[in-house]
Amino acid sequence: MSADGQLLVAGAFDRYNFGDLLFPRVLSRALRRLGVERPLSYLATTSADLRAMGGVATRSLDSLREQPPGPRDLLLFAGGEILDAGWAGTYAALSGPARAFAVKALDRALGAERLSRTLLQSHRELPWVCSREEAGGADVAYAAVGGSGLDRLTPRRREAVRRRLGEAFDLSVRDPRTLEILQAWGLEARLAPDGVVLASELFPREELLRDLSPAGRELLAKLGEGTYFCLQLGRYPSRGHLGEIAAQVAALRASHGLPVLLLPLGLAPAHEDPRPLAEIRRRLEERSGGRARSSGMGPPVLLASAPSQPPLPVTDLLALIASARLFAGTSLHGNLTALTYGVPRVGLGPGVRKLDLFLRTWDPTQPNGAAAFSELAACAATALEISPADLEAARSHVLTAGWQNLRQLVAKLA
Numbered sequence: 001m002s003a004d005g006q007l008l009v010a011g012a013f014d015r016y017n018f019g020d021l022l023f024p025r026v027l028s029r030a031l032r033r034l035g036v037e038r039p040l041s042y043l044a045t046t047s048a049d050l051r052a053m054g055g056v057a058t059r060s061l062d063s064l065r066e067q068p069p070g071p072r073d074l075l076l077f078a079g080g081e082i083l084d085a086g087w088a089g090t091y092a093a094l095s096g097p098a099r100a101f102a103v104k105a106l107d108r109a110l111g112a113e114r115l116s117r118t119l120l121q122s123h124r125e126l127p128w129v130c131s132r133e134e135a136g137g138a139d140v141a142y143a144a145v146g147g148s149g150l151d152r153l154t155p156r157r158r159e160a161v162r163r164r165l166g167e168a169f170d171l172s173v174r175d176p177r178t179l180e181i182l183q184a185w186g187l188e189a190r191l192a193p194d195g196v197v198l199a200s201e202l203f204p205r206e207e208l209l210r211d212l213s214p215a216g217r218e219l220l221a222k223l224g225e226g227t228y229f230c231l232q233l234g235r236y237p238s239r240g241h242l243g244e245i246a247a248q249v250a251a252l253r254a255s256h257g258l259p260v261l262l263l264p265l266g267l268a269p270a271h272e273d274p275r276p277l278a279e280i281r282r283r284l285e286e287r288s289g290g291r292a293r294s295s296g297m298g299p300p301v302l303l304a305s306a307p308s309q310p311p312l313p314v315t316d317l318l319a320l321i322a323s324a325r326l327f328a329g330t331s332l333h334g335n336l337t338a339l340t341y342g343v344p345r346v347g348l349g350p351g352v353r354k355l356d357l358f359l360r361t362w363d364p365t366q367p368n369g370a371a372a373f374s375e376l377a378a379c380a381a382t383a384l385e386i387s388p389a390d391l392e393a394a395r396s397h398v399l400t401a402g403w404q405n406l407r408q409l410v411a412k413l414a
Contacts, residue, residue, distance in 0.1 A: 005072025006039045007031070008138065010128075011080055013058050014048035015093055018265035019333035021055040021314040022196050023078040027143070029202040030195070030403075034410050043075075045090055045127060054314035061130070062122050068136035074169065074413070075135045076143060079195050081354050082128035083147025083161060083178065087113045090127045093268045126157070129164045139169035144192045144405060148177040148353055162187065170409050175357040192405030193362050196333050197398045199318060200340040208319035216316035219261065219302060225323045228259040228299075229380070232329030233280065235272035237349040241373040242276055246283035248376035253284075255377070256384070259299040260284070263320055265331045267311055273331075277303055326380055330370075332358055339363055339398060342391045344383035346371055362401075364394050 009027060012020040024042050031040075044058040051057055069075070124134050132140060142165070150161065162185045165171060172190040173179050182189045212220065229252060238245060253260055262281055264273035281303050288298070304320070305311050312320075321327055322341035327334060330349040336358065338345035347359045347370040356369040365386055371379045 004038070005070055005074060006041060007036070008041055008043055008064075008069060008073055008075045008135075009078050010043040010061060010075060011078045011082075012044060012090075012093070012128075013042055013050065013056055014044035014046045015268040016050065016053060016055075016266070016311055017268050017271055018314065018317055018331060018337075019080065019194075019196060021050065021053060022199065022318075022333065023080065024056045025054065025314070026196055026199050026202055027076075027078045030198050030406055031410070033202070034407060036410055036413065038413075045094060045122075052313075053311060054316075062124065064134070064136040064138070065123060069138040071137070073138045075130060075138045075140045076409075077128060077141070077145055079144055079174075080128070081146040081148070083142075083145055083165070083173075084149040084153060085126075085128050086157075087122070087127055089270070093270060095269075125160050126164070129161050131164045132167055134164075140164075140167065141170040141409060142168060142172065143170075143409060144172050144174045144195050144402075146174050146178055146194075146354055146357075147181070148175055148357055150178065150181045165189075170412055172405050172409070175354070175361055177357055190405060190408065191361075193398045193402050194332070194336055194358065195402060195406070196336050197340045197362075197402040198406075199337060200322070200342075200395070201399060203315065203318055205319065205322045205341060208315055208322060211315060212319055213313055213316050215305075216312055216319060219304060219320065220323060222300060222302060223259045223261055227325055228261050229253070229256075230261045230263050230321055230324035230327045230329075231277070231280070232263050232265050232273060232327075232331050232334045233276040233348075234266060234270075234330040234352075235275050236270060237330040237352050238276045238373070242279050242283065245373050245376065246280050246287070248373065249280065250284060250287050251377040252380050253299055253301075255381070257299055258325060260301040261320060261324070262301065262303045263317065263329075263334075264305055264311065265317060265329070265334050274303075274306060278306060326384060328376060328380060330355065335359065335363070339365075340395055342388070342395050344380075344386055344391065346376060346379045346383055348373055348376065362398050364397070365390065 011023050042056045042058045043061045047059050049057040130140050172192040174194045179191050262277040266273050321337045326344050327338035328346040332355045335347045350370045359366040360369045
């Protein structure tokens with residue numbers, strides 16, 4: 001393939017979620033570092049512009065039908081749990097819970113997948129897996145994507161995915177379960193870590209701190225660089241566990257004297273991090289007689305952005321995790337960021353399958369996968385005892401694997 005074609009980078013870049021905002025930013029810098037000078041453009045389900053939040057501007061994947069790519073262009077899906085994703089989940093992530101509930105209510109009569117696809121005005125059979133024909137004739141590649149639930153798809157959808165992936169120009173996946181399924185289907189793929197692992201070498205902490213927004217700078221000044229516990233929680237993984245989480249955070253705060261930063265990383269439906277984090281703050285204040293806000297009455301507890309406040313730019317999120325003494329959360333990319341910046345971490349929620357698989361596969365400091373919420377304080381104490389050498393070894397291993405995977409893709413572009 002000649003090197004003068006365009007790279008059409010695709011993903012869920014049209015919503016505010018940490019990993020989805022990071023994928024195109026990390027990939028574009030990584031490709032430039034490897035000497036790839038092709039023009040880049042970005043595609044998602046819808047046309048959107050999240051540059052104010054540190055993301056990218058996108059056009060719709062379906063626009064490839066009206067604006068066909070050139071003969072040397074490559075459509076590259078840049079990461080995410082996309083191989084087993086459906087239209088109903090995609091619609092819910094873009095349209096909010098009320099509309100998603102209405103679609104679910106009509107599921108039996110009309111079929112949520114078909115209805116969601118119609119509402120999103122797409123001609124493609126699957127949201128994130130494309131044939132060359134659906135890509136306007138361009139080759140299609142997938143970079144360290146996930147699909148650990150592929151075996152739970154209907155036979156028709158499994159065959160649709162298998163047929164399209166069989167046409168792939170290049171295919172790498174981020175967990176062994178997805179790899180096992182694809183190999184059972186007779187497909188070739190590589191195992192590689194999620195591309196966001198490269199962030200620490202492409203966005204050095206010094207650069208992130210220099211470019212902090214005023215809101216991010218104020219938070220860090222109140223907390224103290226390298227001194228605080230950073231907690232993230234997704235709404236659904238943490239549902240029914242907020243009481244025990246608050247108790248665990250209170251115990252950790254008391255035993256280690258750490259300030260606490262409650263950091264939302266996802267705002268789209270099915271993530272909605274500000275809601276559980278605001279409740280954790282309320283419960284901590286209740287426990288301390290309303291003093292959790294005050295830096296003068298023990299370590300402070302700060303909520304980075306309340307549900308009604310504008311979110312922080314994605315580079316602020318990187319900086320605040322990279323500057324923490326400890327990170328814990330249900331977010332795959334929150335844990336991954338902590339790993340690549342050498343921050344001790346605790347993945348939470350054994351039911352978060354993609355997180356659990358990532359930890360077991362790529363993080364030697366958490367070989368047993370994601371911890372139960374009731375184990376947060378104990379696991380945090382253990383994480384804080386991990387030596388800098390072991391943290392660096394884990395970081396170095398995953399960085400090496402991440403660069404190796406991308407180099408293999410780039411070699412095919414030559």
